[in-house]
Amino acid sequence: xxxxxxxxxxxxxxxxxxxxxxxxxxxxxxxxxxxxxxGLSLSYNARGALFEIGQTLQAGAGTRTDVLLPAFHCPxxxxxxxxxxxxxxxxxxxxxxSVDWDDLLAKAGPGTxxxxxxxxxxxxxxxxxxxxxxxxxxxxxxxxSHAFLRxxxxxxxxxxxxQGDFQVFSxxxxxxxxxxxxxxxxxxxxxxxxxxxxxxxxxxxxxxFKRELEEVLEHSPHRRSHRAFQALEAWxxxxxxxxxxxxxxxxxxxxxxxxxDRYPFDPLLARAGMPGGVRRRLLGTDLTQLVQQRRTNYxxxxxxxxxxxxxxxxxxxxxxATCPWVFPLRVAQRDRFDRGWxxxxxxxxxxxIWLHSALQQADTATRADAEQxxxxxxxxxxxxxxxxADMERAVEVVGRHAAPGHPS
Numbered sequence: 001x002x003x004x005x006x007x008x009x010x011x012x013x014x015x016x017x018x019x020x021x022x023x024x025x026x027x028x029x030x031x032x033x034x035x036x037x038x039g040l041s042l043s044y045n046a047r048g049a050l051f052e053i054g055q056t057l058q059a060g061a062g063t064r065t066d067v068l069l070p071a072f073h074c075p076x077x078x079x080x081x082x083x084x085x086x087x088x089x090x091x092x093x094x095x096x097x098s099v100d101w102d103d104l105l106a107k108a109g110p111g112t113x114x115x116x117x118x119x120x121x122x123x124x125x126x127x128x129x130x131x132x133x134x135x136x137x138x139x140x141x142x143x144x145s146h147a148f149l150r151x152x153x154x155x156x157x158x159x160x161x162x163q164g165d166f167q168v169f170s171x172x173x174x175x176x177x178x179x180x181x182x183x184x185x186x187x188x189x190x191x192x193x194x195x196x197x198x199x200x201x202x203x204x205x206x207x208x209f210k211r212e213l214e215e216v217l218e219h220s221p222h223r224r225s226h227r228a229f230q231a232l233e234a235w236x237x238x239x240x241x242x243x244x245x246x247x248x249x250x251x252x253x254x255x256x257x258x259x260x261d262r263y264p265f266d267p268l269l270a271r272a273g274m275p276g277g278v279r280r281r282l283l284g285t286d287l288t289q290l291v292q293q294r295r296t297n298y299x300x301x302x303x304x305x306x307x308x309x310x311x312x313x314x315x316x317x318x319x320x321a322t323c324p325w326v327f328p329l330r331v332a333q334r335d336r337f338d339r340g341w342x343x344x345x346x347x348x349x350x351x352x353i354w355l356h357s358a359l360q361q362a363d364t365a366t367r368a369d370a371e372q373x374x375x376x377x378x379x380x381x382x383x384x385x386x387x388x389a390d391m392e393r394a395v396e397v398v399g400r401h402a403a404p405g406h407p408s
Contacts, residue, residue, distance in 0.1 A: 008218050010347040010390050014176035014383040015219045016281060021212060026283035029157075034283060037159060039185045042274040044200050046145045046170040047080045049183035051270040053166050054084025057113050057139055068107060068115040070099070071355075071362055071370035075259040077118065077143055078356040083265055086113060090362040095330070095372055097314055101129045103366065114139040119160070121325045121379070122147030123315055127163040140164030146325040147174055148182065149291055157287040157323070162186055173325055174290060176385070177281040178212045180274045197273030205275050259354035290384045291323045297382035297391050301327040304395030308402040314377075326351070326379035334378050337401060346394045347381035 034040065043049045058065065067086040069078055072093040082088060091107050092100035097120050104115065115138060119125055122144075130140050144160055148169040152158040160167065162184070169182035199205075274282075295318055302316050305327075312330040326349055331337060338350060352374050359367055380394055 009342065009345055010381075010386055011215070011219060012347045012349055012381050013173070014385045015215055016176035016212075018216055020176065020281060020284065021209075021216050021277075024277070024280040024284040026280060027286065030283045030285055030287055033157065033159065033287065034182075037184065039187050040159070041183050041197070042279065043181040043183060043197060044269045044272040044274060045179060046143075046168050046181035047076050047265060048197075048270040048272065049168045049181045050077065050080035050141075051084055051265075051267075052183055053114075053139075053141060053168070054081040054086055058085040064111050064113040066109070066111040067113060068104060070116070070118050071359060071366045072097070072352055072373045073118065073355065073370075074352060075263045075354060075356040077116065077145070078358065079260045079263065079265045080270060081116070082358070083267070083270075087111075088356075088358050088361075090359055090366055090370075092366040092369055093373070095369055095376075097328070097373070099125060105129065105133075108133060108138065112138050114141055116141040116143055117164075118143040118146075120146060121315065121328050122149075122322050123324075124150070124160065124322070130164070134165065139166065142167045144168060145170035145173065145181075147323050149174060149287060149323040150321045151291060151323065152321075157291050159184065171282050172278075174294075174323065174383075175282050175285040175287075177278045177285070179208060180278045180282055182274075197271065200269055200272040200275060204269065205277075208275075209277070258357040260356050262354050293384035294324055294382050295322075297384075297386055298324045298327055300388060300391040301380055301382065301394060304392075305329065305398060305402075311398070311402045324382055327382050328377060328379050330373075330376040331378050331401070332376060334376050338378055341397050344393070344397045345390070346397050347383075347386060347390065348394075349379040349381065350377070351379050352377055 034042075041049075043052070054067075057067075065085065065087050066089050067081050068091050069081070069088050070093045071090040078088060089107050089112075091104040094100055099117065108115070112133075115130060115133060117125055117127060117130070117140070119142060127140060127142070130138075134140055140163070142160070142162075142164045144167050148159065148171055149157045150160050165186050167184040169184070171180040171182060172178055298318055302313065302318070305311060305313055307313055307316065310332060314328045314330060315324075318324065334350070338348060342348060352370075355370055355374055359370060362370075380398070382391075
């Protein structure tokens with residue numbers, strides 16, 4: 001009698017097929033979009049793009065070294081600018097993810113060099129209030145790390161319209177390419193040339209490829225190949241008797257991790273370019289299918305999860321242009337439920353759960369709103385690898401939380 005097979009839980013991010021990771025084939029439309037943009041350079045990750053921006057700004061900053069940053073963020077969007085020599089000043093993001101423009105503008109001053117705005121989860125923010133600051137020489141950085149695609153008037157995938165001076169992308173959040181970022185500069189004669197970026201160290205590329213291959217096999221029909229891979233890895237890392245005994249030794253006491261400690265900054269990788277294999281996978285992605293499936297999955301969740309006293313969808317409707325990264329909603333006491341929902345097959349993220357320690361310098365009201373979002377925000381996955389059955393499971397599991405009589 002064969003043993004029962006328990007399929008893996010649906011992944012929170014897109015996972016490529018085995019053929020896509022071993023022999024990716026670039027698509028003409030993807031190459032035209034990503035290689036035909038003269039202001040776009042590809043980096044190892046979005047942290048590298050932000051670091052390059054920070055270096056550019058700091059070089060001509062003089063005494064103006066302040067950068068206005070959203071209080072609700074991922075530390076990955078803060079540390080690179082600090083490493084480049086800029087000083088963070090945090091502005092308020094309300095619990096509905098909208099920018100408090102009055103607070104932002106009030107915190108701009110003679111020392112302000114730049115302002116960064118996050119287009120949370122792929123939903124664009126109107127940056128009209130910042131255009132007067134741009135006229136005064138304050139650079140505007142658009143963080144599009146959550147989604148690098150929009151739909152144009154013809155319904156075709158396109159890069160977002162440029163409202164500021166720089167745009168930052170993190171391609172792997174939409175495409176199944178594992179890593180990869182980008183920097184786009186405003187076109188014009190004053191635009192500075194992008195860095196010449198070397199390939200990342202070979203060891204980094206090998207280790208990352210191995211991890212991706214294991215994940216691909218885990219979520220593929222090739223079960224025997226996955227078991228063989230696991231056995232080989234167990235032998236290679238010495239997980240037999242001696243290593244097991246060593247692993248039982250109690251770890252040394254460590255101080256509590258800060259937000260930036262969980263998202264470390266590596267200056268070598270920050271200066272590296274996108275690995276060749278990652279680039280081929282990105283260029284081999286069917287961007288039209290990617291956007292359409294994400295919008296379809298988002299619509300299924302939006303239809304099934306209405307606002308209640310316990311669930312608060314933050315973007316219940318899609319406009320005609322948005323390619324969403326996730327379906328965001330606020331859940332009171334989220335950490336009581338998110339692990340259990342994952343175990344029941346709900347693919348989700350918890351963006352913003354860790355905030356940069358520099359936020360402690362912000363005023364109380366600004367910090368309180370960010371900390372509330374960090375405690376309550378939950379992001380349901382909508383990536384192109386998920387099926388309607390996955391969406392229906394998410395609606396069923398999360399929907400039970402909002403049902404009458406559910407324990408608070």
